[in-house]
Amino acid sequence: MRKIYHLLAFTFFILVNVFNSTTYAQGTYCVDADPFCTGTTYTFPNTYGSSEASTLDPGNNYGCLSDQPNPAWYYMEVSTAGNIDIFIEQFDNTGGGLDVDFILYGPYANLPEAISYCGDHGNASTAADPNQIVDCSFAPDPTETANITGAQVGDVYLMLITNYSDDQGTISFSQTGGSGATNCSIVFPPSCGTVDFHAEESVSPYNTISPFPSSMNCEDDFIYLVANDSATAGGYITPALHFEFTPTNDANDYVSIYSGGTGALGSGTLIYNGPLTNGTVLTVYGDHLSPTTDYYVEICDETSVDYYIYDGGTGVIFDNGTDASGNGCTRLGPYSPSGNATWATNAPGGSVGANDAGYAYFDPVISGPGTYDFTYYWNLGGCNDSLTKTITVTNPYSFTSLSYSTICKSTGGSVNPTLVGTAGGAYSSGTLGASLNTSTGVINVATAPVGIHTINYSVGTMPCGASGSGTINILPDMGVGAASSSPSLCFDATINPNITHTTTGSTGIGAATGLPAGVSANWSGGTITISGTPTTGGVFTYSIPLTGGCGTVNATGTITVLP
Structure with a gap:
C-alpha cells in the first residue's frame, strides 16, 4: 500500500504499510448487484468488454433487450411511497453520449428476495408474483427514463443497465419526477x-x-x-x-x-x-x-x-x-x-x-x-x-524590576545594574549613548552625562519575551557663586539689598556659621538668600554648607557691622 499525505505547503510524502482494501465495482452478475439511489445525481463507471447478460445470468426474461452486452446490475430501496421517474444517462470519457438500455424488475419485499430470483427475473406467472418486468427500453439513445408506478416503502427494485456500444464511460442516475423517493443510505x-x-x-x-x-x-x-x-x-x-x-x-x-x-x-x-x-x-x-x-x-x-x-x-x-x-x-x-x-x-x-x-x-x-x-x-x-x-x-522570560544606585559624577568608575528577571537580554537608553554597555547594562560614569536617565531592558522576542525599564541618577558636583555683596552697615540697620549666592547641584543648605546675630540664611530654587538686621557689631565671616549634591562646598562671605 502507498499512502499520500497532503501538507500545508501542498507537498506530499509517502508512507508504506500493509493494507487490505475493498473496492466497489459494478455488479456484472445479478447476485452481485450494487446499490443506487435517486435522491441526488449518482455517477458510476460503466461496464465494457464483457459478455451478454443472457450468457452470464441465463434464465432471466430480458424482455425488450434482445441484446444485453456489458451488463451492470443495480438495486434500489423505496423510502417514500409514490411514483418514481428515474433518468438514466450514459456518456463516454469525452462527454459524448453512449447508447444505454435497461430493464427494471420488481417489486420485491427485500434485497434477499430480489437476489433469490436471479435466473428467474421477469418470469412472473401471476400478477401477484414479485418478479415482474416493471419497465424496459432498447432505444438507440444515450438517455432513458424508467418509470415506477405506486412504489411502496420498503420495496426493492432490480435494474439491469447495458452498454450497447461497448465503449468505456460512465452512467448517471437521478430522479426527475414522481412523489416517491429512494433510500440513499444504502449507497x-x-x-x-x-x-x-x-x-x-x-x-x-x-x-x-x-x-x-x-x-x-x-x-x-x-x-x-x-x-x-x-x-x-x-x-x-x-x-x-x-x-x-x-x-x-x-x-x-x-x-x-x-x-x-x-x-x-x-x-x-x-x-x-x-x-x-x-x-x-x-x-x-x-x-x-x-x-x-x-x-x-x-x-x-x-x-x-x-x-x-x-x-x-x-x-x-x-x-x-x-x-x-x-x-x-x-x-x-x-x-x-x-x-x-x-x-x-x-x-x-x-x-x-x-x-x-x-x-x-x-x-x-x-x-x-x-x-x-x-x-x-x-x-x-x-x-x-x-x-x-x-x-x-x-513564557520562559520574566521581568520584575531594574535599578541602579545613585552616584556622583566625580566618583567616576562604573555602576552595575540590579536586575530582577531573566538575564541575557539587551539594554538600551536614549540618553546614555556609548556610556551604556548594551549587553551587561553597566554604565561608565566618567563618560555619562549627569542627570536622570532611563534604561530599557528586553529579553526574548515579543510577544514571546519580557521587557521593562529602570533609572539612574548621576549627580553633578555642587557649586556656589560669590556673594552678591559684602555689605558694611550700621548697628541695628537691615541688610538691604539681601546678600545672595547662586548654587548648582545642591538641593539645600546646612547650618550656617559666622553670621551676626539677627541675620539668617535660606535656600530656594538654587539660590542662598542672607537677610536680617544685625544686633551686634563687628566683622563677620560666614560659611554656609551646601547639601544634596556631590562634594563639600560652602558659600562664604563677609558682613561688617559698625557700632
Whole structure:
C-alpha cells in the first residue's frame, strides 16, 4: 500500500504499510448487484468488454433487450411511497453520449428476495408474483427514463443497465419526477471514523509528538496539527481517494498521480510515482486530500493494467476499467474526494493556518503566551463530529524590576545594574549613548552625562519575551557663586539689598556659621538668600554648607557691622 499525505505547503510524502482494501465495482452478475439511489445525481463507471447478460445470468426474461452486452446490475430501496421517474444517462470519457438500455424488475419485499430470483427475473406467472418486468427500453439513445408506478416503502427494485456500444464511460442516475423517493443510505454508506487529531514535528520526518503537547514554550518550533489517518481513526475523517492497480506483468509499467492540472499528460503537481509489479495489486490511498482539488492518474504501460478509482470515505467508484497494453501513457480524471474538513481556534491570527484536507499548523512564537483551543470538524454526510484540544503557551522570560544606585559624577568608575528577571537580554537608553554597555547594562560614569536617565531592558522576542525599564541618577558636583555683596552697615540697620549666592547641584543648605546675630540664611530654587538686621557689631565671616549634591562646598562671605 502507498499512502499520500497532503501538507500545508501542498507537498506530499509517502508512507508504506500493509493494507487490505475493498473496492466497489459494478455488479456484472445479478447476485452481485450494487446499490443506487435517486435522491441526488449518482455517477458510476460503466461496464465494457464483457459478455451478454443472457450468457452470464441465463434464465432471466430480458424482455425488450434482445441484446444485453456489458451488463451492470443495480438495486434500489423505496423510502417514500409514490411514483418514481428515474433518468438514466450514459456518456463516454469525452462527454459524448453512449447508447444505454435497461430493464427494471420488481417489486420485491427485500434485497434477499430480489437476489433469490436471479435466473428467474421477469418470469412472473401471476400478477401477484414479485418478479415482474416493471419497465424496459432498447432505444438507440444515450438517455432513458424508467418509470415506477405506486412504489411502496420498503420495496426493492432490480435494474439491469447495458452498454450497447461497448465503449468505456460512465452512467448517471437521478430522479426527475414522481412523489416517491429512494433510500440513499444504502449507497456506499461512509465509514465513520473516530474524530481525533495529533501533533507532528514541523521538520522531516515529521514525527508524531506524543503525548499531545498540551503545554508549549513560546520559543518552541511550530507544529502541525493533523487529523488521524483512517487506520488510526478506524474510518475516514479526512477527504480521501483510493487508487487500485493490477498489472499483468512488470514490463516497465508504472503509475503517476497528479494534484491539479488539466487533461494533458504531465500537467499538475506530481504527488506519487511508482512501478507496477507483475500481478501484484498496488493500492495508493490518499488521506488528507483536498475536496476542492482535481486529481489525475497516469498509467504508463506496455501491458494491460486493471484499475479502480473510488472515494475513500463513501466508497463511490469514480472510474474503473482496463488500460490496454501498448497504450503508452493514459491520463484519467479528474477526481475529487468528498467531505468537509475544517478547523476553528481562538489563537491569534498569523499564528495558525489550515487547509481543507485535515491539516493545520500552530506557531507559539507568533501567538505568544496564552491558552488556545483547537477544534477539528469532520462532515461526510452521515459522519459528522468534532474534537477540541487545548494548548497552553508559557513564557520562559520574566521581568520584575531594574535599578541602579545613585552616584556622583566625580566618583567616576562604573555602576552595575540590579536586575530582577531573566538575564541575557539587551539594554538600551536614549540618553546614555556609548556610556551604556548594551549587553551587561553597566554604565561608565566618567563618560555619562549627569542627570536622570532611563534604561530599557528586553529579553526574548515579543510577544514571546519580557521587557521593562529602570533609572539612574548621576549627580553633578555642587557649586556656589560669590556673594552678591559684602555689605558694611550700621548697628541695628537691615541688610538691604539681601546678600545672595547662586548654587548648582545642591538641593539645600546646612547650618550656617559666622553670621551676626539677627541675620539668617535660606535656600530656594538654587539660590542662598542672607537677610536680617544685625544686633551686634563687628566683622563677620560666614560659611554656609551646601547639601544634596556631590562634594563639600560652602558659600562664604563677609558682613561688617559698625557700632
